Amino acid sequence: MRELELFTVDTPYRRPLPVRGWAFGAPDKKSLAVMGALRGNEIQQMYVCSLLIQSLAELEREGLLAPETGILVVPCANQFSMNVGRRFWAADNTDINRMFPGYDEGETTQRIAGRIFAALQDYQYGVHLTSFYLPGDHLPHVRIMDTGYERAEEGLAFGLPYVVVRRPQPYDTTTLNYNWQLWNTTAFSLYTTETEDIDPGAARQAVQAVLRFLRAKELSRRDVPPSGFTPETFQESGLHNILSSAGGLLLRSREPGDLVKPGQILADILGPCTGEILEHLRSDCVGRVFFARKSRLIDGHEVAFRILPET
Incomplete structure (x- = not known):
């Protein structure tokens, strides 16, 4: 396990905040990237990443990651908003997950999105632990953007109850999931039942889903118990x-x-x-x-x- 400082974010009246990632496996391989909290209230998503880091560290110690596997986990890229209890960027109330692929000469959140995307680009698979724009509770599921590049059948490997295919609206074209796919990463958004609160059971279910995906793609050699679900794939418009x-x-x-x-x-x-x-x-x-x-x-x-x- 290697702790990396990916970049720093300048914030008003505070010291620069580092955005850190935890890397596992082969340093020169880009197999799977996992992005956690892009919004300041995504506590559950950050917590899921922390549990995943522990599980991946154990796999690495036991030599159970496949030799050609490289994994990066970024638990949080918006500590500034999280520290002051705001969902969006605290200075101007903009959403980082509506700024991809980013712009180095743009507004603060555009520059942050650009740095995040540079760190997460070129991975074979990408998983974004995210939250819905409406405040509420979901059944656990994997969501995939219908971009023409998607492979919805690959979402079945997580073993969650549902795989939801979403036809993107214009505002979806600036999300991490959509842009990952345009730049040849097979991308999934993973939703658990909580956002601002911690649900330990749902968090463990999400971690098991990622580990199950790694095993299905032969990136890990540890067997993961089946979820017990027969995943159902459907269009979100239904x-x-x-x-x-x-x-x-x-x-x-x-x-x-x-x-x-x-x-x-x-x-x-x-x-x-x-x-x-x-x-x-x-x-x-x-x-x-x-x-x-x-x-x-x-x-x-x-x-x-x-x-x-x-x-």
């Missing part, structure tokens, strides 16, 4: 969005993974001052809750749930 029509307090009665039927109540929206029920949010299909909004405050016409319909 999810049913359940939108609010009223704003207020959101009280969930269903959780990710719950099976629901048409008309079944998923949550109530209450008037914040009177407690009056303003709306019952109901399922519109037979399926499984795939995403549930976590924030207790909701506006009108926001996504509260996403349902994966049964086929």
